[in-house]
Amino acid sequence: MIVGLVLAVALQAPSVGAPLVAFDSACARLDGIDTMDSRLSESGWERFTATQGSELSRVVAAIETAPAGIRVDTRIFKRAAQPDLVVLGSQVYASDGSGSIECQVLSESAVVPSLDQLREWAGTAPTKVLKKNGILTWVWQSGRSADQPFLAVTYTPASAKRRFPGVGLSVRTVKFLS
Secondary structure (H helix, E strand, C coil), X not given: CHHHHHHHHHHHCCCCHHHHHHHHHHCCCCCCHHHHHHHHHHCCCEEXXXXXXXXXXXXXXXXXXXXXXXXXXXXXXXXXXXXXXXXXXXXXXXXXXXXXXXXXXXXXXXXXXXXXXXXXXXXXXXXXXXXEXXXXXXXXXXXXXXXXXXXXXXXXXXXXXXXXXXXXXXXXXXXXXX
């Protein structure tokens, strides 16, 4: 009985692993927002709209703020089985034909990862570790693959003094398109 209770509590506890695993499946290929949308829908993620005034809606608003000549298509996904995880995909279209695609997994309740956990997950040490105002960011400037040429993991505690919205753990990759 005690073992079952401990296991149930462990499965409900915030973790570092769940956002990283979700990122690996949701953000493995950056081949366009429509393709990402189809792939996520086929694997059980459902599109939804962030609640107005929520931290997530502020994150989306920050991504979608673009100068003239730039259009941003942002889509948000959740899975009933993992309600704390959100996948945020966005594609930027510039009037000159260039742009980018970004995929990130967000978890407001994930705990701060250790450098060893991140090194083991990424297969290499980050190229930069930044700490400012209580916010920790680990950056892999070459990413983990050709399809993920940039990778950043950011942990933002709710108490952090921050310029941009978002708390918890964010695992993000961006690919520039020409």
